[in-house]
Amino acid sequence: MALLDTVVMRGLTVQGVLSPEDRALLLGLELNPRHISANEELWQERADADMFCVVKEGWAYSYRNLRNGSKQILKFYLPGDIIGMRDFGFTRRLSSAAMINQGVIYPFSYQQLFELFGRSSLAVGIMATAMRQQALLSERLIYLGQYAAHERLAHFLYEIYLRLKRIEAVEDNSFLMPLTQQLISDALGMSPVHVSRTFSMLREEGLVIRDRQHVKLPDPEALARLVEFNDSYIDELLPLTFAELLRASP
Amino acid sequence: MALLDTVVMRGLTVQGVLSPEDRALLLGLELNPRHISANEELWQERADADMFCVVKEGWAYSYRNLRNGSKQILKFYLPGDIIGMRDFGFTRRLSSAAMINQGVIYPFSYQQLFELFGRSSLAVGIMATAMRQQALLSERLIYLGQYAAHERLAHFLYEIYLRLKRIEAVEDNSFLMPLTQQLISDALGMSPVHVSRTFSMLREEGLVIRDRQHVKLPDPEALARLVEFNDSYIDELLPLTFAELLRASP
C-alpha cells in the first residue's frame, strides 16, 4: 500500500494533474523502510515533532495517557495511513504513537512535506490551521470518551473561555455565550436535563457563575486543573524551524 | 478578527516568510461580507461543497442530524474561525452548518484556496488526505456522543472492515484484527468488561463472529444499517472540479 495508491492521490492521478515531479516526490517519501517490533513506541506525547510515518505493514495507534490512569486511543493506523499529521504546525507531539504488532514504516521529514507543498507559506499556514482545528476536535473526543459529565462541561466551558480570550472577548473572566443548554447538550452528548444538573454542581463548587448568556469563571485556573486542559499548544506560534524550511532552497 | 491575525498566520508573519503577495491573497478572502440572521443555515449535509466561510461576527456551529432524532454538534465557530474546511476534498458537505446568533461571514471559494496553495496538486492532495482523516475522527466523535455501547462497537468494527477492504485485507468478509478488548475499550471509551459483554450481544444477533484476532462479519450490510454508517464518501475520488481548478491559469 503506497501513498500513490491512496484514494486521494489516485484521484489526482486519474485527473491527470500529478506531474512526473509530483509523483517522484511522493515516491521519494517511501525510500527508507524501518522495521518496528510489536508494542514499540514511535514517539511519546510532548516529544519533538519533526516527521511523519507512512505505515507499510502492521497496525499502529495514537493515544493520550490521562491523569486518572486511563488512556484514550485517537486512531488506529492501517497500512497506507500517515501517522503524525495531527501534529503538523506544533512544536511537540500532542499524542503518543505506538505499533500494535510488528510492522514496517517509512519515516519522512517535515522538510519533505514542505517540498510537496512547493514551499508555499500559505499552504503550510492553511494546513497548520486545519490541524489546530483537528486538535480541538481530538480534545473533545478524549473528553467524550473518558470523562464524566461535570468534567466534560467544565472542559467545554474552559475551551470556550480560552478561544474567546484569544479574540479579546473575555473581560474580568466573564464572557457572552449565546448557547442554550439544549445546544450544549448536543455538543457534549448528554441530556439537556443533565446539563442543567451539572451547571448547578459547578455553581455550587464556585467554578462557574452563569446568568443566561452571561458566564463568569471566577477561577479559570481551578477549572483548568479540574479538566486537565492542555492549553500549552493552543496559542503556540508555528515552530521556528518552519521559517528555515520555507526559506531553504529546493 | 481577520485571518492575518490568527495565531498561525501571525507566526508566519513574524518569521518573515509571508510575501506581500501572500498577504494580499489572504486579505482578498475577506472582501465580501455577508450578513446572516440568527439560526440561518449556511448549508445542509450533502449540499455541494465549493466554498469556505471566515466568521467575522457571531457564533456558528456545524452538526449532524441523526436518524434517531438526536443531533451531534461537531464544533462551535467563533470570530476568526474558518467554517467548511472539514469538507475540503469531498464533493458534498459531511455536516450541516448554521449561525447561532446574528453575524457576518466572509465566504470564499475553493478556487481562492487553490491560489493560496500555489496550485500545487500535492498540497491539495495532502490537505484532502488530512481532511479524510478528520472525517473519520468526526464520525467517531458522533458515535461516542450519541450512541449506545453496542452501536459504538458495531460502528467501530464496520469502520475497520471498510478500511481493510480498501487495502484488500478482507477475504470472505473476514479479516485479522490484532486488537485486544482492552485496546478497543480505550478507543471506544467503555470498560473492557462491557466490550466483552457487547461482543457477546453482537455474536448472539449473528452480526459478528470472532475468534481471537479473526473477525468475520457475516452480513456487513446489516451491520451498516444498524450503525447508520455514511460510507458514501470514504472511497470517493477528489471532486472533478479540482482538476479544472488546478489546471486553470492563475
Added chain:
DNA sequence: TCGGTGACTTAACGTATGTTATGGATAATG
C-alpha cells in the same frame, strides 16, 4: 394586563454501563 412560549430547574424513577471478582481458555516461557 394577560396568556403564551421557551429556557431552565428540580425531583422521581429506570437503565445502561462501570466496578470488582472469579474461573477458564490460550499463548508465552523456562
Added chain:
DNA sequence: CATTATCCATAACATACGTTAAGTCACCGA
C-alpha cells in the same frame, strides 16, 4: 512438559446518567 501470564467470559452489585414530568421564571405579542 510444567508454569505463568494474558486474554476473555460471566456474574453480582453500584452508580451516573437518561427519561419523564411538573413547576418557575423571563420575555413577548395581543
